[in-house]
Amino acid sequence: MKIVSFLFLLISQFAFSQQKGLVAENAMVVSARIEASRIGVEIIKKGGNAFDAMIATHLALAVAYPYAGNISGGGFMVYRKANGDIGSLDFREKAPQKASKNMFLDKNGNVITNLSTDSALAVAVPGSVAAIFEVHRKFGRLPLKDLFQPAIDLAKKGIAVTEKEKAKLDEYRSQIVKASGDETLYNKAFRVGDTIKYLALANTLEQIQKNGKSEFYKGKTAKKLVAFLNEKGGIISIKDLAEYKVIWRTPIQFKYKELNVISMAPPSSGGITLGQIMKMIEPYDVSKLGHNSAPFIQLLAEAERRAYADRNYFLGDPDFVKIPKPLLNENYLKDRMKSFSFDKATPSSEVGHGNISVYESDETTHYSIVDTEGNAVAVTTTLNGAYGSKIYCDELGFFLNNQMDDFSAKPGTPNFYGLVQAEANSIAPKKRMLSSMTPTIVEKNGKLFMLLGSPGGSTIITSVLQTILNVYEFGMTMQQAADAPRFHNQWLPDNIMVEPGKFDKKTLEILESKGYTIDEKFAPVLGKIDAILVEPDGKLQGGADFRGDDKAAGF
Numbered sequence: 001m002k003i004v005s006f007l008f009l010l011i012s013q014f015a016f017s018q019q020k021g022l023v024a025e026n027a028m029v030v031s032a033r034i035e036a037s038r039i040g041v042e043i044i045k046k047g048g049n050a051f052d053a054m055i056a057t058h059l060a061l062a063v064a065y066p067y068a069g070n071i072s073g074g075g076f077m078v079y080r081k082a083n084g085d086i087g088s089l090d091f092r093e094k095a096p097q098k099a100s101k102n103m104f105l106d107k108n109g110n111v112i113t114n115l116s117t118d119s120a121l122a123v124a125v126p127g128s129v130a131a132i133f134e135v136h137r138k139f140g141r142l143p144l145k146d147l148f149q150p151a152i153d154l155a156k157k158g159i160a161v162t163e164k165e166k167a168k169l170d171e172y173r174s175q176i177v178k179a180s181g182d183e184t185l186y187n188k189a190f191r192v193g194d195t196i197k198y199l200a201l202a203n204t205l206e207q208i209q210k211n212g213k214s215e216f217y218k219g220k221t222a223k224k225l226v227a228f229l230n231e232k233g234g235i236i237s238i239k240d241l242a243e244y245k246v247i248w249r250t251p252i253q254f255k256y257k258e259l260n261v262i263s264m265a266p267p268s269s270g271g272i273t274l275g276q277i278m279k280m281i282e283p284y285d286v287s288k289l290g291h292n293s294a295p296f297i298q299l300l301a302e303a304e305r306r307a308y309a310d311r312n313y314f315l316g317d318p319d320f321v322k323i324p325k326p327l328l329n330e331n332y333l334k335d336r337m338k339s340f341s342f343d344k345a346t347p348s349s350e351v352g353h354g355n356i357s358v359y360e361s362d363e364t365t366h367y368s369i370v371d372t373e374g375n376a377v378a379v380t381t382t383l384n385g386a387y388g389s390k391i392y393c394d395e396l397g398f399f400l401n402n403q404m405d406d407f408s409a410k411p412g413t414p415n416f417y418g419l420v421q422a423e424a425n426s427i428a429p430k431k432r433m434l435s436s437m438t439p440t441i442v443e444k445n446g447k448l449f450m451l452l453g454s455p456g457g458s459t460i461i462t463s464v465l466q467t468i469l470n471v472y473e474f475g476m477t478m479q480q481a482a483d484a485p486r487f488h489n490q491w492l493p494d495n496i497m498v499e500p501g502k503f504d505k506k507t508l509e510i511l512e513s514k515g516y517t518i519d520e521k522f523a524p525v526l527g528k529i530d531a532i533l534v535e536p537d538g539k540l541q542g543g544a545d546f547r548g549d550d551k552a553a554g555f
Contacts, residue, residue, distance in 0.1 A: 012428035021479030024554025042547030059151035074127035075381030091127035120234030122402035154380030270438025316424030345515035452531030463527025478543030
């Protein structure tokens with residue numbers, strides 16, 4: 001058995017050793033679709049900076065990747081300018097003013113199945129368009145017209161259906177038709193290689209390009225959107241749209257050995273939870289444990305268990321909730337790990353703050369950008385579910401989000417994935433829902449070292465964590481780090497989720513002998529990394545996760 005185990009790891013390491021992604025000397029964009037990555041790079045070639053490329057890439061993903069790319073969702077941006085200045089933008093969606101704490105409960109106080117995911121009530125006030133204009137106002141260099149036009153042209157030209165996109169369209173077609181009606185653009189069986197033209201979206205983008213931010217939040221587009229949602233039972237008003245604002249926030253920063261990690265602050269839980277995990281494992285000689293060995297998996301799983309217990313109880317929208325300051329305090333984190341032993345698993349019941357839970361969807365997208373000057377931008381954005389609420393507005397050409405589902409519909413009620421949260425993330429008017437999105441930038445010795453992010457709902461944080469460790473502790477290339485098998489623990493359910501068929505059976509047996517429950521049947525992919533690594537000579541190395549159609553572009 002030992003020989004088989006050794007050969008398994010040897011073959012795995014050999015496979016990884018053959019992988020190196022795109023290397024570019026000047027600039028790079030990595031995203032979920034090559035069309036979007038190329039558009040971002042072209043903007044930089046024309047003299048634009050990383051922020052210009054962010055706008056163009058975001059709009060291109062709204063066309064090329066409707067599964068999660070959007071102008072009707074929201075997200076977070078973390079940036080580091082070439083001079084070392086850092087910051088972040090919160091363009092998370094907000095609850096409509098008519099939202100209420102118990103809006104997804106029946107008269108008996110029970111959660112109404114699918115109401116927070118598959119109805120117009122699930123739609124939150126979008127932030128993506130506001131973010132585009134705010135980023136341009138503060139950092140943009142090229143005219144907005146030049147940044148919108150590539151996405152408009154792409155929508156008119158059309159997008160070729162890939163094998164992976166066809167699989168998604170086939171899986172969700174019936175749900176989309178049920179939510180959107182028989183006349184929807186998506187009521188047909190697409191084949192690989194078919195071209196889908198988005199003429200309605202092209203027109204919407206042209207109107208926003210011509211009339212500015214107000215077109216989406218106050219103008220004809222806003223009125224059409226509100227009328228469409230009201231017709232389907234939604235509660236978003238023109239006032240909700242008109243009063244939406246993005247927020248510039250101070251990012252979370254923490255040290256891990258010689259790294260300085262910069263990530264998103266609440267209402268994203270990403271930065272704090274990532275920081276807690278990395279600070280809890282920092283005292284250990286992680287590299288000597290061995291990549292994806294039993295002790296390595298055990299150490300990370302136990303740190304994750306404790307961090308997610310804190311995340312799900314304490315974190316929420318900082319404009320509504322007071323978040324405890326000691327969560328990243330070293331003494332607090334040492335105390336959290338006192339009960340950890342390599343001899344046996346710690347029961348989740350011993351480290352939690354109660355039994356409360358909520359589901360967080362895993363369909364999101366991330367893109368990473370570095371320009372010729374060294375400015376770096378990491379953005380994670382989402383509609384929440386796959387194709388959001390499945391409600392497609394054919395007149396305007398886009399899907400609506402179902403972001404209201406990321407609130408705790410009923411604190412204390414176990415849900416499908418067992419990701420747990422409390423009153424801190426309950427529904428309230430104008431409140432931003434908690435998120436796991438973790439756009440992250442890493443410095444080493446004061447210089448830009450890496451930027452990355454991932455989709456994956458609750459698994460985003462652990463995907464980002466393992467990717468950083470794969471590079472820093474285990475010496476992998478950026479592509480190797482993105483492609484490596486991943487695992488996940490989120491406190492509840494009390495198990496370790498692993499990608500099926502990717503881990504040595506002997507390793508899993510060792511973990512089971514110590515009291516761990518291994519779940520190889522967890523349905524969603526554990527993340528999909530899009531990352532950039534800066535090599536010692538300044539060249540840029542891309543990591544575009546093989547789990548999707550993700551691609552890097554650069555020059």
